[in-house]
Amino acid sequence: MNKHQSLIAIFMLPFLLLCSLPSVMAEEQGEQWQEERMYYITVDRFFNSNSENDYNVSPQNPEGYYGGDIQGITAKLDYIKQLGFSTIWISPILSSEGYQGMSVTDFRKVDEHYGTMEELQTLVEEAHKREMNVVMDMVITETATSHSWKEEESKSDWYHDPDSTSLNLDNADVQNYMLETASYWIEETGIDGFSFPNLDEMPLSFVETYRSHVKELDEAFLLLGKLDSNDATAVNGYHEAGIDLVVNTSFSETASKAFQQPSQSVDHVFQLWEENVASLEHPDRVGLFLDAPNDRFTRKAMEQGENPATRWKIALTYMYAAPGIPVVQYGTEFMVDQGADSQSAPMMKFQSGNDELKTYMEQLAAISDQFPAMNVGDFEQVVEDGAFGVFKRTYEGESVYIVVNNDVTAKTVALEDVPQGKQLRGLLHDSIVREQDNGEYNIVHEREIADIYVVEEDTGINFVVVGFIVAVMAAFIAFVVIVSRKNKQSTPS
Known part of the structure; x- marks a missing residue:
């Protein structure tokens, strides 16, 4: 991004944010999840706001605790909201062995490394004040080897076998305990949703029971789940059982391969959408993500010798515009990287000194909020040309x-389906495309960039540039006035 583009982006952002109220009509006709953007946080690796819970912290140990806590997330709520996210999705915080939180020792206790129940309640309350949702990973499929149940003979049938830590969710007693546990967390915290990290291990019949139970407590409660399988039958089965949003690796595998380096075809990414439409009952009820906490897209781009900022901008533009729910890992805005030799989730770095991608993400979110077609519109590919593609979303006459x-x-493409007498305005790179004498709209697109164009009346004036010039002049005049006043005050009488 050159200096001119950076100034334009900074100038445009406040206007986009002012317009970023969700469309009431879209909200009425769409379901609640369609306009969500999720920010996934590995709690231990995000922000340390309370040193009193720094038990056995060891930042030099890739598998150790680094000190991030619930208070740290609460302290950064305004920051996350400014990034444009409506939902915070946090990693497991149940008492467990290890920062990943998958080996549970107590299903009804906040892990001491992360804080207290009261601090979780505060997080949810403060998020709600900002009209944000909080979803937490709910591990119900396994325990730690040190869990007290392993020593209770009466609970031997709670596990699949005596040597296993995998819980038998077909067991009625286990089911009842987990349903009571769901009630406990919902009633104690007012949290907005659960995500199941091991959805594959949950019987469909129990998912149906679980869904009915939580929806009686809160009709709007969100249920998400991560599937290791990309099989359409599995995705459809869990959707039908009551999972609102399924997250699997189909998008990340396809999109990451396409966008981590240039010259890769973008057609394959759209073909994935076509396959989902053909095979899934709810193709837009999927989570779209590009990487994982310990497997960063930034690293993949760097290993290809590419500028990760360039790669991220193209990938995120497509991801924010495609049907589905964008799920962005913490630290993406600063291109956080786990390192070449580590498979551990990295610590967040708030003082990176580079806000380029952060500003870009804020723009994408503002555009998505301003134009309902970005969230609930039809989706089609109108230009197929290998590494170059044009996609169109339409909702209630807006394209x-x-x-x-x-x-x-660089590429040039002529669009023929734009109505006469209109113009196309590029929202990310300040460009205007006007109708030619032959009725076409010719877009000239520089290498390795993406943009979002809206159709509007041809005013003959680029108000973005005019507004920018006016703002610069106003700032200059204000500066002159201030300096003049200071000089007068400093002049001896």
Whole structure:
């Protein structure tokens, strides 16, 4: 991004944010999850706000605790909201062995490394004040080897076998305990949803029972789940059983391969959507993510010798525009990287000194909020040209075009389906495309960039540039006035 583009982006952002109230009509006709953007946080690796819970902290140990806590998330709520996220999705915080939180020792206790129940309640309350949701990973499929149940003979049938830590969710006693546990967390905290990290291990019949139970407590309660399988039958089965949003690796595998380096075809990413439409009953009820806490897209781009900021911008533009729910890992905005030799989730770095991608993400979120077609519109590919593609979303007569140039050369494309007498305005790179004499709209797109174009009346004036010039002049005049006043005050009488 050159200096001119950076100034334009900074100038445009406040206007986009002012317009970023969700469409009432879209909310009425769409379901609640369609306009969500989720920010996934590994609690231990995000922000340490309370040193009193720093038990056995060891930042030098990739598998050790680094000190992040619930208070740290609460302290950064305004920051996360400014990034444009409506939902915070946090890693497991149940008492467990290890920062990953998968080996549970107590299903009804907040892990001491992360804080207290009261601090979790505060997080949820403060998030709600900001009209944000909080979803937490709920591990109900396994325990730690040190769990007290392993020593209770009466609970031997709670596990699949005596040597296993995997819980038998077909067991009625286990089911009842987990349903009571769900009630406990919902009633104690007012949390908005659960995510199941090991959805594959949950019987469909129990998912149905679980869904009915939590929806009686809170009709709007969200249930998410991570599937290791990309099989359409599995996805459809869990959707039908009551999981609102299924997250698997199909998008990340396809999109990461396409966007981590230039010259890769973008057609394959759209073909995934076509396959989902053909095979899934709810193709837009999937989570779209590009990487994992310990497997960063930034690292993949760097290993290809590419600028990760360039790669991220193209990938995120497509991800924010495609049907589905964007799920972004903490630290993406600063291109956090786990390192070449580590498989551990990295610590967040708030003082990176580079806000380029952060600003870009804020723009994408503001655009998504301003134009309902970005969230609930029809989706089609109108130009197929290998590493260059143009995609179109339409909702109630409003159209947006997503132009992705993943090639190493500039591209020119003529759009013929834009109504006469209109113009296309590029929201990310300050460009205006007007109708030619032959009725076409010719877009010239530089190498390795993406943009989002909206259709609007041809005013003949680029108000973005005019507004920017006016703002600069106003700032200059104000500066002159202030300096003049200071000089007068400092002049001896």
